[in-house]
Amino acid sequence: MAAQRGEGDGVVTRPGETGTEAPADVRERARAIPEAAVARLAVYLRVLSGMVEQGVTTISSEELAGAAGVNSAKLRKDLSYIGSYGTRGVGYDVEVLVSHIERILGLTRKHSVAVVGIGNLGHALANYGGFPSRGFPVAALFDIDPDLTGVPVGGIPVDHIDDITTVCAEREVSIGVIATPPQAAQAVCDRLVSAGVQCILNFAPVVLQVPDYVEVRKVDLAVEMQILSFHVARRADEAAGDVVNGIGVDGVVIRP
Amino acid sequence: MAAQRGEGDGVVTRPGETGTEAPADVRERARAIPEAAVARLAVYLRVLSGMVEQGVTTISSEELAGAAGVNSAKLRKDLSYIGSYGTRGVGYDVEVLVSHIERILGLTRKHSVAVVGIGNLGHALANYGGFPSRGFPVAALFDIDPDLTGVPVGGIPVDHIDDITTVCAEREVSIGVIATPPQAAQAVCDRLVSAGVQCILNFAPVVLQVPDYVEVRKVDLAVEMQILSFHVARRADEAAGDVVNGIGVDGVVIRP
DNA sequence: TACCGCTTGTGAACGCTTGCACAAAGTCGG
DNA sequence: CCGACTTTGTGCAAGCGTTCACAAGCGGTA
Known part of the structure; x- marks a missing residue:
C-alpha cells in the first residue's frame, strides 16, 4: 500500500551495494x-x-x-x-x-544558505548558531546598501545584491532566506530564482510569486501573533459566555 | 449548520445594541x-x-x-x-x-508582548517594526544576564527575568515570546505561565510542556530549513529517477 | 524449544479541509 | 420597470491526515 505510485518506474536497481535496503525504495517513499x-x-x-x-x-x-x-x-x-x-x-x-x-530529509548533503537583507533580522540570522550546527552553513549575505557591503557580519562578508548570481553559483547556495522589507521581497525573490535558488524561506510579510519548481516557505511573525490574539479573544468570549456552564469548551476549566 | 455547538447556550442576547448583528453571533462563530x-x-x-x-x-x-x-x-x-x-x-x-x-482576530484590543532572551534574535524582535505597527507593542524585555538589564534595547528597558511576574502584571502582557537558548526555554516558559501569560510564541528548538489553557505556537527555523532540504532531496531524486520519463511528478518539468 | 509479554506496523474508520458547481441575490443598462 | 450579467454564499463530494485497534513479530524465560 505504501508506494502506490509507479510500480513500473524507470529506476534501475543497482545489483551491488544493495545490502540492507535499496536506494530506489528510499526514493519512492520520499515522494509519498x-x-x-x-x-x-x-x-x-x-x-x-x-x-x-x-x-x-x-x-x-x-x-x-x-x-x-x-x-x-x-x-x-x-x-x-x-x-x-x-x-x-x-x-x-x-x-x-x-x-x-x-x-x-536530505541532510547527508550540505545545504549552503544565503541571507538577503542585513537588517535586524538578517543580523540575527547570520549570527544564529542553530543553522551551521544542523548542517546549514550560512555561505553568503547580501544587501542593497553599499555601506554594508564588505563589512563582515558573523564572520561572513556581505556582498551587494547585484552580485547575487555569481556569488550564489560560486558558493553553491541552495537555500535563500529573504529578510528584507516587504517592498523589496518580490524583487529579491526574482533575483534568487534567476540565480538558480530553488528553495526560499521568506520572512517578509508578502505573498511571493514564483515558478512551480521553486519551493517557498514563509514565516510571518505578525500572522503568528494574530493567531495567538484570536485565541486570546476566543478565550475571553468563552469566559463571558459559556463559562456560565462552569466549564469551558472541550471540558477544559478556565484557569484551574 | 454553522454553529452546531450549543443551540441552548447560556449566552444572553442583549436586547439593545443589536442593530446590524448580535455580538453573541460573533462569539459563536469564532469558535467554529x-x-x-x-x-x-x-x-x-x-x-x-x-x-x-x-x-x-x-x-x-x-x-x-x-x-x-x-x-x-x-x-x-x-x-x-x-x-x-x-x-x-x-x-x-x-x-x-x-x-x-x-x-x-481580537485585534480591537492591544496585546502587549514580552520578549524573553535578548540575544541576537531577541534584539531583532525588540527592534522589529512589524509588531507595534500591527497592534502588538513590545512592552517588556527580559534576560537573565545582569549586564544586560537596565540598558534599553529599541527604546524598551531590559528587566531581569526574576522580575517577570511583577513587570508582566504591571504592563498587562498577554503574549510571551521565548527567544532564549533551548536549555532555558522550559524554565522561562514556566515562569511566563505562572506570571499569567496564556499565549506563547516559542523560537527555541524544544517542545514546551504547558497546561491545557495555555496556547503555544512555535517557530523553529532549523525545522523550516530541513523541510526545504527534504524538497531539495526529493527533487534531486526525481531528477535521477522519474525524469527518465521526461517529466517530473505532477507534470512539472524540471527546470523548464 | 515453546510460551509469554511487549511493541511495532498498518488496515480501516473517522473527521477535517479543500474544491466544485450552482442557486440566490444584487447591480447595471436599456 | 425589467432582463441580463456578475459575484457571493454554500451544499456536496473528494481527498488528505489523524486516530483507533489489533494482528504480526521479536526477545526473554523456563
Missing part, C-alpha cells in the same frame, strides 16, 4: 510522505539527537512521542513512511533512526 | 472557525490593509484570492465563517472586511 509528516520528522530528529547525547541507545514509540509532543500512533505512522526500522517488543535503535531520518 | 482558516484570515487582513492604502474600496473574491495566493472558493468559505459581508454582483467593501476580520 505527507507534508505534515515531514515537519514532524524534523522534530523527531531533533529530539533523537538529544537522546544520542544522553547516551540513550533504544527508545519506544511511546517515549519518543511523549518527548516530541505527539500521539504515539501518529509517530509510528510517520516512521512507517520512511520504512520499518523498529524492533517489535523492543523499540527503535536511536542511531539507526537518526541516520535514516537524516537521509530522508 | 477552523485553525487553518484563522491563519489565512490574518493573511487576507494584511493584503486588505495594503489595498486600503492604495485607495481600493471594493474587491472581488477572485482578486483578493489572487493577491493572497489561495483559491477563490476557499477564500469565500473562509470569509463565510465570519459572516456574510459581501455584496453579490459587486464584491467586498474593503474597509468593512478589514474591520470585521480585525474584530474576529
Whole structure:
C-alpha cells in the first residue's frame, strides 16, 4: 500500500551495494510522505539527537512521542513512511533512526544558505548558531546598501545584491532566506530564482510569486501573533459566555 | 449548520445594541472557525490593509484570492465563517472586511508582548517594526544576564527575568515570546505561565510542556530549513529517477 | 524449544479541509 | 420597470491526515 505510485518506474536497481535496503525504495517513499509528516520528522530528529547525547541507545514509540509532543500512533505512522526500522517488543535503535531520518530529509548533503537583507533580522540570522550546527552553513549575505557591503557580519562578508548570481553559483547556495522589507521581497525573490535558488524561506510579510519548481516557505511573525490574539479573544468570549456552564469548551476549566 | 455547538447556550442576547448583528453571533462563530482558516484570515487582513492604502474600496473574491495566493472558493468559505459581508454582483467593501476580520482576530484590543532572551534574535524582535505597527507593542524585555538589564534595547528597558511576574502584571502582557537558548526555554516558559501569560510564541528548538489553557505556537527555523532540504532531496531524486520519463511528478518539468 | 509479554506496523474508520458547481441575490443598462 | 450579467454564499463530494485497534513479530524465560 505504501508506494502506490509507479510500480513500473524507470529506476534501475543497482545489483551491488544493495545490502540492507535499496536506494530506489528510499526514493519512492520520499515522494509519498505527507507534508505534515515531514515537519514532524524534523522534530523527531531533533529530539533523537538529544537522546544520542544522553547516551540513550533504544527508545519506544511511546517515549519518543511523549518527548516530541505527539500521539504515539501518529509517530509510528510517520516512521512507517520512511520504512520499518523498529524492533517489535523492543523499540527503535536511536542511531539507526537518526541516520535514516537524516537521509530522508536530505541532510547527508550540505545545504549552503544565503541571507538577503542585513537588517535586524538578517543580523540575527547570520549570527544564529542553530543553522551551521544542523548542517546549514550560512555561505553568503547580501544587501542593497553599499555601506554594508564588505563589512563582515558573523564572520561572513556581505556582498551587494547585484552580485547575487555569481556569488550564489560560486558558493553553491541552495537555500535563500529573504529578510528584507516587504517592498523589496518580490524583487529579491526574482533575483534568487534567476540565480538558480530553488528553495526560499521568506520572512517578509508578502505573498511571493514564483515558478512551480521553486519551493517557498514563509514565516510571518505578525500572522503568528494574530493567531495567538484570536485565541486570546476566543478565550475571553468563552469566559463571558459559556463559562456560565462552569466549564469551558472541550471540558477544559478556565484557569484551574 | 454553522454553529452546531450549543443551540441552548447560556449566552444572553442583549436586547439593545443589536442593530446590524448580535455580538453573541460573533462569539459563536469564532469558535467554529477552523485553525487553518484563522491563519489565512490574518493573511487576507494584511493584503486588505495594503489595498486600503492604495485607495481600493471594493474587491472581488477572485482578486483578493489572487493577491493572497489561495483559491477563490476557499477564500469565500473562509470569509463565510465570519459572516456574510459581501455584496453579490459587486464584491467586498474593503474597509468593512478589514474591520470585521480585525474584530474576529481580537485585534480591537492591544496585546502587549514580552520578549524573553535578548540575544541576537531577541534584539531583532525588540527592534522589529512589524509588531507595534500591527497592534502588538513590545512592552517588556527580559534576560537573565545582569549586564544586560537596565540598558534599553529599541527604546524598551531590559528587566531581569526574576522580575517577570511583577513587570508582566504591571504592563498587562498577554503574549510571551521565548527567544532564549533551548536549555532555558522550559524554565522561562514556566515562569511566563505562572506570571499569567496564556499565549506563547516559542523560537527555541524544544517542545514546551504547558497546561491545557495555555496556547503555544512555535517557530523553529532549523525545522523550516530541513523541510526545504527534504524538497531539495526529493527533487534531486526525481531528477535521477522519474525524469527518465521526461517529466517530473505532477507534470512539472524540471527546470523548464 | 515453546510460551509469554511487549511493541511495532498498518488496515480501516473517522473527521477535517479543500474544491466544485450552482442557486440566490444584487447591480447595471436599456 | 425589467432582463441580463456578475459575484457571493454554500451544499456536496473528494481527498488528505489523524486516530483507533489489533494482528504480526521479536526477545526473554523456563
